[in-house]
């Protein structure tokens with residue numbers, strides 16, 4: 001029998017951290033590429049292309065970087081150089097060791113985008129700052145957070161100020177990501193979005209969803225990420241993605257991508273949750289969204305949980321999108337994340353989950369998000385993320 005041609009993998013980097021709680025996730029893509037993501041997927045027989053979707057103070061730009069047989073990785077900030085011959089200078093970061101890197105080739109500009117103002121510095125790696133202050137939210141916003149339920153999420157008038165932090169920047173990057181993801185999916189590739197904080201998944205879901213197509217989603221995360229603007233205790237966009245995707249938020253996927261369509265809540269499954277806000281619990285119950293908490297993993301085992309997750313997300317859908325937030329793992333395994341929560345998946349459970357996703361044959365796109373190199377001594381979390389991706393793409397122990 002002729003072997004089925006595997007679709008090419010379109011890696012889309014989104015160096016963006018303004019949807020999260022603390023800085024650093026914007027360096028995630030570099031750390032993942034530096035850990036060899038592209039080369040390691042190529043070694044599994046996949047054709048790999050790399051694109052960057054980036055919003056800087058002066059410009060948005062995307063860069064097409066087709067991978068040839070030469071390895072292409074970018075240099076991550078403050079990480080020791082391990083293989084000088086195989087690195088390039090990142091286009092927007094200071095060179096930490098010029099003698100040991102190559103100058104990036106001139107990259108063709110593929111998308112001309114409008115200028116947006118962002119506070120995200122495109123220049124030096126900032127020192128670690130304290131978590132963003134949430135006290136700037138008005139008392140009524142705080143009161144809303146405490147009392148609202150899922151239904152009220154839709155009652156917001158469009159004239160009210162939007163409390164989502166950095167909404168302009170979140171929208172700008174997600175629009176760019178959606179374009180790239182849609183283009184890759186339309187061309188028959190497997191879009192692999194690498195963040196960035198989890199808000200970038202609004203871009204991938206917007207680019208993947210469209211009316212008439214049924215997309216299943218498996219959300220591997222310590223959090224529910226299903227706060228609406230009203231229920232969010234922080235105003236951070238990375239905690240609102242599933243609310244946006246299912247139409248509970250004021251912000252809609254269609255504002256990110258004109259073909260974006262609401263996702264069916266019954267085809268969304270959260271796995272590994274252990275830190276749900278009160279408003280999120282109400283939304284989950286009210287909307288019938290399946291959420292396998294860590295207690296479910298304890299009780300049923302990861303095999304049974306993933307079997308059920310794949311069945312629910314794959315039932316009658318055209319494919320499953322896997323959104324892997326590294327904080328689904330226990331912080332002892334994956335310390336380099338912005339919002340760690342104890343009691344997560346073990347290394348083996350996470351790997352087994354990836355094996356089962358590969359075996360399902362149903363996964364058609366993926367996000368890898370929330371790797372924060374500023375909190376990741378030795379690049380442990382980035383390495384783990386890449387090895388989990390390898391497993392999802394079919395790497396086996398034997």
Ligand SMILES: NC(=[NH2+])NCCC[C@H](N)C(=O)O
Pocket residue numbers: 198221223224225227232233234235236238239240275277325327339370
């Ligand atoms: N993808 C994440 N790390 N999400 C964290 C969300 C934390 C909290 N529930 C919030 O809405 O702000």
